[in-house]
Structures are given as structure tokens and as C-alpha cells.
Amino acid sequence: MDYYVGNGVYDFLSRCKEKENFFWTSGNLWILVYGDSNYEPKVVTVASGNPLNIVITEAEMKAVKVARQLVEGTDIGVNFVRFDPCKPINQVAYWNPGMARIPIISSEELKNRFRQYGLEMNEMSAHKSINDKSSSPYHDWQRAHMGDSVIVADIDLIRYQGEEIREIIELKRSYIDIEKWEPYKQDYKNFILLSKLARRRELDFFIVYNHRTKTPFFDDVSKVKIFAFDHRRQICCRFLGYRNIYQFAEGITKKER
Incomplete structure (x- = not known):
């Protein structure tokens, strides 16, 4: 399943001679920035909707590379979360720098991983989604478990x-x-x-x-x-x-x- 893929700016940039000067994600791939209640960025997450056990794709690798560039020289974390785009989240594939492989972890363990970045996890529903049209099982999980104490924004371009x-x-x-x-x-x-x-x-x-x-x-x-x-x-x-x-x-x- 693909989410919210149409955008006139992306369409233009994909055809122009300056295309190589830009990066954006599309389809089932997002770069998300999570911050605390003081709007301080804590972790940049690459979220990907793909089968959990496949080899990391070229698009996923590129997005992770960009995410690491975004936080280079800072204490802001980076991680990678792959979820099944067709099912509610019970398990995800997870990686962060220093890990030699991409293991499958539970939803509860994913919450613990985000807590390690200093984010407060709770059961309150967030008042604002990133974008209703880009909803996915991961975004549903995020709204259910992070709540209003965590600020989240996606990187458009x-x-x-x-x-x-x-x-x-x-x-x-x-x-x-x-x-x-x-x-x-x-x-x-x-x-x-x-x-x-x-x-x-x-x-x-x-x-x-x-x-x-x-x-x-x-x-x-x-x-x-x-x-x-x-x-x-x-x-x-x-x-x-x-x-x-x-x-x-x-x-x-x-x-x-």
C-alpha cells in the first residue's frame, strides 16, 4: 500500500536539471524528527513500510544516509524502523548505529527504544497527526503511544x-x-x-x-x-x-x- 504520493513540487523537481540538488522520500518511506515538549530534537527516524524480513533496500539505505547527515556533529540520535504496511504494528524491524543487524522487536520494545532517546511515551492520543493523508500503521502506532508530550515533524524536502x-x-x-x-x-x-x-x-x-x-x-x-x-x-x-x-x-x- 502506498500513501500520499502526489505532489506537484516533487513532480517538477523530478524532471528538472537541478534534481540532484534535492532529496525527498515518497510512497511508504518517511524521515521523521521527534522532539521533546521543549521542541528539542532527540532522534531522526527513517520509517519504512515493507515486509520485515527483506534485505534493506536502496531507497532505505539512502534515507538512512541522509538522516545521519542531518544529525552529523550533534547528539541527536538516528534510527530505522520498518513496519508491515498492511497490518497493525505488533512487531517491527529496528536498527540504530552500532547494531550489526536489523532484528525484529516487539511494539513494547520499540517504545523502550524511543524512551532511550529521552522521549516520554504515554497512552494519550495526539491532537494532531502529521498528515491525515499519509496515515499508515506506523503513524497510527505513533499517535497511540507517543501522545502530546512528543513533538513530531516529517522532513518534506x-x-x-x-x-x-x-x-x-x-x-x-x-x-x-x-x-x-x-x-x-x-x-x-x-x-x-x-x-x-x-x-x-x-x-x-x-x-x-x-x-x-x-x-x-x-x-x-x-x-x-x-x-x-x-x-x-x-x-x-x-x-x-x-x-x-x-x-x-x-x-x-x-x-x-
Whole structure:
């Protein structure tokens, strides 16, 4: 089963000459950032929906490599969780650096692994899912066992400069007119978490919005709206301007370090 795979920005980037400057996951693969109640990033998780006993795939290896790059030089952890995409989670395949193999562990043991990163596990249901359309058995497990004490955000897009990560990019889209849309205040917890991860690595963090229409459905990425988000600033979210999609792909943004 595949989840929430359609996105106009990804579609454009997959065909443009700057494709190699970007990384994103799709289908049954996610890079997730987990933080504590103070929005401090504790672990970056690669979650993959695949049969538990298969050999690690090329896409999974690439995602783990990127996750390790994201936390390089910090005390933020990295782990890999593979779940059966067709069943509620009772067992997962699990790995973190230092492990020679990828064993099968129970749901309860998975909770213990996340506790080791300093995350508080509880039975309260979280009020906000990552994205309803990207729901999977893993996301259901996460909502059931992590609750509101843990902040979680997914990594939508990463921009490289050569071999080095330079930007974390949050992609947003809706039916709201592009001139009127502003980042939602209820998303600020996620943005602060991603901003803190970015600043730990001296990266930039941007929010990029595009408009889509309902009838007929059209994901319009011809023009995007760009915000810089820096939790350290008094006004943490600042509108930078509009770019056409070619300018965005070429990296024409204002740096915010």
C-alpha cells in the first residue's frame, strides 16, 4: 500500500536539471524528527513500510544516509524502523548505529527504544497527526503511544549544495489563494522543532507554499510563496517573497543564518 504520493513540487523537481540538488522520500518511506515538549530534537527516524524480513533496500539505505547527515556533529540520535504496511504494528524491524543487524522487536520494545532517546511515551492520543493523508500503521502506532508530550515533524524536502545539506524545506499547499496564505500558528510547534534541528547543523529552514484548485484538480507550482523560519528571532516567521518554480529549483532564496 502506498500513501500520499502526489505532489506537484516533487513532480517538477523530478524532471528538472537541478534534481540532484534535492532529496525527498515518497510512497511508504518517511524521515521523521521527534522532539521533546521543549521542541528539542532527540532522534531522526527513517520509517519504512515493507515486509520485515527483506534485505534493506536502496531507497532505505539512502534515507538512512541522509538522516545521519542531518544529525552529523550533534547528539541527536538516528534510527530505522520498518513496519508491515498492511497490518497493525505488533512487531517491527529496528536498527540504530552500532547494531550489526536489523532484528525484529516487539511494539513494547520499540517504545523502550524511543524512551532511550529521552522521549516520554504515554497512552494519550495526539491532537494532531502529521498528515491525515499519509496515515499508515506506523503513524497510527505513533499517535497511540507517543501522545502530546512528543513533538513530531516529517522532513518534506532537503536541498544539497554539492555533497552537503544546506536547507530543510517544509512544503505546504491548500486551496487558499497564494497571496492570502500564511503559515498556521498550530503548526509552529513542528516548525520550531525543524528550526532547532536546522540551527544545530547551521542549515537554513524554509516554508514553501503553492496553491491547488479543487475542480478540476490542479497542483499549481508555477509560483511558490517562501517564508524563512528561525525560532531564535522575535518574529520567527518572515515572508521572503514569491518565486517561480524554476527560480526555486535554482536556489534563489534569501539566506537566514
